[in-house]
Amino acid sequence: MNFKRQSFREENLIKMAMRGDLESFNQLVLRYQDVAYHHACTILKDIATAEDATQDSFFRAFQSMAGFRGGSFRAWILKIVTNSAYDALRRLKRRPIESLLPDDDYSGEIESPAWHADPTVSVEKIVEQAEFLTYLSQLLAELPEVDHAVLTLIDMYEFDYAEAAQILNVPTGTVKSRLARARLQMSSKLGEAKKYVVL
Numbered sequence: 001m002n003f004k005r006q007s008f009r010e011e012n013l014i015k016m017a018m019r020g021d022l023e024s025f026n027q028l029v030l031r032y033q034d035v036a037y038h039h040a041c042t043i044l045k046d047i048a049t050a051e052d053a054t055q056d057s058f059f060r061a062f063q064s065m066a067g068f069r070g071g072s073f074r075a076w077i078l079k080i081v082t083n084s085a086y087d088a089l090r091r092l093k094r095r096p097i098e099s100l101l102p103d104d105d106y107s108g109e110i111e112s113p114a115w116h117a118d119p120t121v122s123v124e125k126i127v128e129q130a131e132f133l134t135y136l137s138q139l140l141a142e143l144p145e146v147d148h149a150v151l152t153l154i155d156m157y158e159f160d161y162a163e164a165a166q167i168l169n170v171p172t173g174t175v176k177s178r179l180a181r182a183r184l185q186m187s188s189k190l191g192e193a194k195k196y197v198v199l
Helices: 003-018 022-044 047-067 073-091 123-142 145-156 161-168 172-196
Strands: none
Touching: 003 022, 003 047, 022 047, 022 073, 022 145, 047 073, 073 161, 123 145, 123 172, 145 161, 145 172, 161 172
């Protein structure tokens, strides 16, 4: 399916969802649930709370569909996720920092979750990648919250500046300056780590 056709299909789903069609809205949820959940994880750093915030966000989105004014639906959804996640943070008395990697059935961290696995890569390489991802998520968690959010939106989710500005409810110039600062901090952290850590 080419981009224009996919975009046209999404526009139709949005129009139908705006008229209250739950099945059309569910199709939109399927498209964006992963990025919504990972964005909530980025803010909350807690898997269970992120799941709740994501569900709450889609519930809020369905209730607000009639008020959707056009533009990027993906950015609109993530703005709702951002608000839900910050609401959840305000409700928490403390903010535990956990790895973004999922837990197994025994509450232990899975070293190579399914979405990172590549059947053509050796076990050693998978373990190295998992260790690096864990380390990278720790470095990201050390960034100030506002820098962490903008770096994730643009460098991981590939949003453009305007979409990120809409999601974070800040001017585009602020997004650019925060991104530059976040990239500089990450570069510095990775440079420092090379002195002590063999990746």
